Amino acid sequence: MPTTTCTCGGKAVAKDVKDNIFLPKEAKIIRVEKTTEMERIFTLRLADESQMKFEPGQILEVGLMGYGEIPLGLASSPTRTNTFDIVVRSVGRVSQALNRLAQGDSLLVRGPLGKGFPLENLRGHDLLIIAGGIGLCPTRSLIQYTLDRRKEFQRFILFYGARDPQQQLFLADLSDWRKSKDVEYHETVDRGDPSWKGNVGVITTLFSKTKIDPGTRVVICGPPIMFKFVIRELEKLGVARQNIYLDLERRMKCGVGKCGHCQINDKYVCTDGPVFPFSEIEKLEEAI
Amino acid sequence: MSFHFIKEQDFAAFVADLIRAKTVIGPVAKTSRQQEKFVFAKLSGPEELRLDYDVTILPPKKEFFPPKQHLLLFDGARVSGCVEPVEKVLFGVHFYDVKALDMTDTLFREKNEDRNYLAHREAATIVISSIQKVSPRAFWASIGSEVKPRGHDAWLTKVAGGHVYEAVTAKGEALLKHGRFAQASQPQIAGARQANEEISKQCPEQLKGTSASNAKKVRAAFGVEELWTKFAQDCFSCGSCNTVCPTCYCFDVQDWWHIDQDSGGRTRTWDSCLTEDFAKISLGAGAQENFREERAERFRHRFMRKAAYLNEKLGGPACVGCGRCSAACTADIADPATVINSIPEA
Numbered sequence: 001m002p003t004t005t006c007t008c009g010g011k012a013v014a015k016d017v018k019d020n021i022f023l024p025k026e027a028k029i030i031r032v033e034k035t036t037e038m039e040r041i042f043t044l045r046l047a048d049e050s051q052m053k054f055e056p057g058q059i060l061e062v063g064l065m066g067y068g069e070i071p072l073g074l075a076s077s078p079t080r081t082n083t084f085d086i087v088v089r090s091v092g093r094v095s096q097a098l099n100r101l102a103q104g105d106s107l108l109v110r111g112p113l114g115k116g117f118p119l120e121n122l123r124g125h126d127l128l129i130i131a132g133g134i135g136l137c138p139t140r141s142l143i144q145y146t147l148d149r150r151k152e153f154q155r156f157i158l159f160y161g162a163r164d165p166q167q168q169l170f171l172a173d174l175s176d177w178r179k180s181k182d183v184e185y186h187e188t189v190d191r192g193d194p195s196w197k198g199n200v201g202v203i204t205t206l207f208s209k210t211k212i213d214p215g216t217r218v219v220i221c222g223p224p225i226m227f228k229f230v231i232r233e234l235e236k237l238g239v240a241r242q243n244i245y246l247d248l249e250r251r252m253k254c255g256v257g258k259c260g261h262c263q264i265n266d267k268y269v270c271t272d273g274p275v276f277p278f279s280e281i282e283k284l285e286e287a288i
Numbered sequence: 289m290s291f292h293f294i295k296e297q298d299f300a301a302f303v304a305d306l307i308r309a310k311t312v313i314g315p316v317a318k319t320s321r322q323q324e325k326f327v328f329a330k331l332s333g334p335e336e337l338r339l340d341y342d343v344t345i346l347p348p349k350k351e352f353f354p355p356k357q358h359l360l361l362f363d364g365a366r367v368s369g370c371v372e373p374v375e376k377v378l379f380g381v382h383f384y385d386v387k388a389l390d391m392t393d394t395l396f397r398e399k400n401e402d403r404n405y406l407a408h409r410e411a412a413t414i415v416i417s418s419i420q421k422v423s424p425r426a427f428w429a430s431i432g433s434e435v436k437p438r439g440h441d442a443w444l445t446k447v448a449g450g451h452v453y454e455a456v457t458a459k460g461e462a463l464l465k466h467g468r469f470a471q472a473s474q475p476q477i478a479g480a481r482q483a484n485e486e487i488s489k490q491c492p493e494q495l496k497g498t499s500a501s502n503a504k505k506v507r508a509a510f511g512v513e514e515l516w517t518k519f520a521q522d523c524f525s526c527g528s529c530n531t532v533c534p535t536c537y538c539f540d541v542q543d544w545w546h547i548d549q550d551s552g553g554r555t556r557t558w559d560s561c562l563t564e565d566f567a568k569i570s571l572g573a574g575a576q577e578n579f580r581e582e583r584a585e586r587f588r589h590r591f592m593r594k595a596a597y598l599n600e601k602l603g604g605p606a607c608v609g610c611g612r613c614s615a616a617c618t619a620d621i622a623d624p625a626t627v628i629n630s631i632p633e634a
Contacts (some may be wrong), residue, residue: 020369021400022359022554038572065362066552068543089570108367134572224577232458250579253541256400260538260561263589264579266597271399284588285510287577 011231021256024063030083032103034256035169039089039134040099041075047106052083056141057116057247057275060109061255062086067097071252071270079143087137087169098137098265113255117142117219117245117275121160125217125243126155132203132222136160138247138274139221141158143173143183150182154167157184157210161222164191184210207233214238219275223248227288231278244278246288291466291472291480295450302467303334303379309375309466310413313351317343328378339446343610347385347534348378349392351495353558359541360554365512367551370553371403373411377463380444384428384608386437388534389414391602393439395537398601404556413459415557418445418480419487427493427612427625432604434499440479445480485569492623493611499604501633503513506595508634513584519627521589522619526561529590529613529622535558535606561593562586 007033027048037269046052054074063069070092076085088098126148131139146156157179162168168189177185185204188199199205203226216240220230229248234244249268250262257271265284267273281287294302307310309554312331322404326341328348354524358370381389385456389409396405416437435536442460445452455461460542472480509515530536540559545552559566580586598606607624614623621627 019401019405020371022404023369024360024367026365065554066545068541068554080421089572106365112402116608150553171477223571224579248575249569251567254539256397256399256402258400258402258537258539259541259556259559261540261567263561263567286559286585 005014022108022110022254024061024069024168026106029101029103029105029107029108033099035087035171036167038091038198039087039169040202041087041170042088042098042101042107043076043083044107044109045083045085049082052078052084052109052112054078054084054112055119056145057114057138057205058112059114059138059252059270059274060086060111061252061257062088062098062112062202063094063108063244064097065108066194068094068153069108069253069255070094070098071113071255073141073247073274075137077141077143077148079145079148087134089134095150107262110255113252113273114270116275117247118277119145121243122217122219124154125153125215126157126213127153128157128159128212128216129217130159130203130218130220130222130226132161132226133163133167134169135223135226135247139219140170140173142219147161147182147245155184155213155216156182157212158186159203159206160187161186161226165196167249172208180191186210190252202229204233206228209239212237212239214240216243218244219247220244224249224288231288240279241282242279245275246278247275247285248281250274290455290461291477292453292455292469293450293472293476294453294467294469295470298468299451300334301467303331303337305466306377306463307331307333311374312379313348313376313378315339315344317341318345330447331379335420339417339444340420341380343382343426343612343615345612347380347533347610347612348381348546349386349389349534349537351376351378351412352389353392353396353405353537356555356557357404358553358555359427359550362553363551368404371407373597375411375413377413378409379415381414381440381611382419382428382442383437383443384610385442385525385534386414386416387432387435388439388610390439391598391606391608392536392537394602400468406470408544413463414440414442415460416440416443418443418484421490422490423611423615423622424488424492425614426491426503426575426609427495428609429488429491429612430495431607431609431624432499435602435604436549439526443481447476447479448481450496452476454480493609493623495609495625497539499599500545502606502628503596503599505631505634506628509587509590509631515631516584516588520582520584523555523562523583523587524618525562525564525583526618527563528616530560530562530613532573532612532616534612535594535610536545538566552574561589591624591627594630 027044031043192200252270262269
């Protein structure tokens with residue numbers, strides 16, 4: 001498509017502009033781990049060696065020139081050194097190109113973007129994180145954060161549901177969490193296999209495994225269908241709507257509140273979210 | 289602010305001198321077998337300028353936010369921005385399009401400033417011209433009257449014997465040196481005001497109610513599914529209404545390569561929330577989620593955007609009554625006046 005015309009006259013001369021919201025930064029791949037058939041975990045460091053300053057729950061636009069960008073939740077905690085993790089699921093042209101990259105290669109990132117988990121509202125309370133499927137990636141940032149600053153929180157409970165045992169992400173982390181005294185970890189799979197000894201059933205079946213105090217702060221991230229069922233359970237337990245936080249997924253194409261693809265009513269998920277208190281979006285008809 | 293007058297016989301020389309000095313974009317005729325249509329295009333002579341146009345096919349936002357605009361260029365590993373504004377004069381813009389430009393300015397400026405738009409916008413001088421002919425689907429006189437045109441540099445009004453030129457900014461003042469202007473007399477200024485008032489009585493369509501009452505009833509109708517299903521039943525999801533709209537600013541971003549397979553760019557193109565794929569995401573393993581899957585949902589989203597969602601930010605509706613969407617819609621179901629008028633009061 002080299003014949004594209006634009007207001008710069010299609011000239012090859014281009015100049016960098018300060019604060020160009022579309023200009024990405026280069027990041028080096030420090031490590032790649034194939035975690036499932038479809039997902040890879042990338043550990044990255046900014047090429048200029050500066051620290052990526054972000055909050056758990058914020059997103060990055062990650063891409064390669066000539067392919068495009070995709071929005072991804074940061075999957076590691078800002079408390080952990082000067083690297084950061086992302087998880088790429090191979091679903092389209094950009095993600096497949098990213099998943100062909102190896103250690104030492106570079107990719108491009110823009111961000112951090114959006115609003116993350118409201119740490120000030122979570123500290124000092126019981127915290128329940130409910131992650132379904134790839135929803136474990138952005139919540140892993142908060143999980144690591146909570147484990148690193150464990151004393152700032154009361155009880156810490158984690159529910160994780162995957163479609164089947166082969167779809168489980170972050171196997172080393174799961175192994176640690178199963179043994180850890182710092183987190184009450186409960187897991188389930190929708191469909192088991194002969195090797196699976198754990199719970200089988202949808203994620204809401206985990207509510208029967210433990211007692212949740214109504215004052216608990218709850219963070220939910222998962223496939224769209226999961227939210228309604230989980231919220232129904234939380235309402236039964238008496239958890240207030242303003243204490244339930246949803247990490248929503250939409251088509252965050254530009255990431256800076258302009259392109260319009262991620263709108264829910266009058267909200268832009270990329271700048272007003274992706275994390276929203278349920279009380280803020282319960283009246284937004286298209287939210288969940 | 290100052291008022292000036294130029295005689296009709298001196299007007300062509302003024303435009304000619306302006307074109308010699310600057311890049312001037314104005315309304316020009318684009319004839320087809322059926323009828324004469326108009327577009328904003330670069331003027332090469334004063335005879336091309338058609339201030340008697342009714343409405344242009346595309347709004348003037350394309351000068352700052354073109355249908356295709358490079359955001360980044362790359363050459364090997366080197367990636368660079370692509371903002372290179374060209375100074376230009378937009379001459380002969382109707383006031384409703386200036387209102388729309390001002391809204392677009394606000395939206396590209398809020399939160400994260402989009403220099404790819406704003407740099408071009410700031411490099412422009414905008415001259416409004418009075419409406420001399422009203423388009424068949426216009427209703428600009430009855431929508432968002434509390435939102436005044438802002439951001440223009442001058443306002444030109446045709447009166448008996450010539451034109452009154454109201455310079456609003458220093459940029460508008462600076463164009464005076466290109467023509468034989470005299471100070472406008474009080475009767476000429478009054479004549480200009482009257483001409484602008486008179487023409488507004490000729491809008492063929494009328495939106496009933498106030499901006500606030502319309503926002504309220506449109507918002508309240510969100511859950512009335514049968515209403516939106518009925519409105520949208522003939523919708524082709526083609527996005528024509530979005531494409532011709534002066535306040536629509538959604539876009540898609542795509543990368544491309546030069547034939548050398550080593551260089552290329554990232555380009556944004558206008559996108560339409562009425563199209564089926566607009567809110568669709570891929571979940572992997574062939575699974576997809578479309579957050580506005582139904583035509584009625586997409587149709588409703590457009591009306592919420594135009595009549596309700598943005599009102600607080602913009603001070604009124606995100607529709608200026610140009611009537612372009614009504615004229616562009618194959619099924620003729622996009623007309624905001626018809627749709628909003630037929631929504632019952634909350």
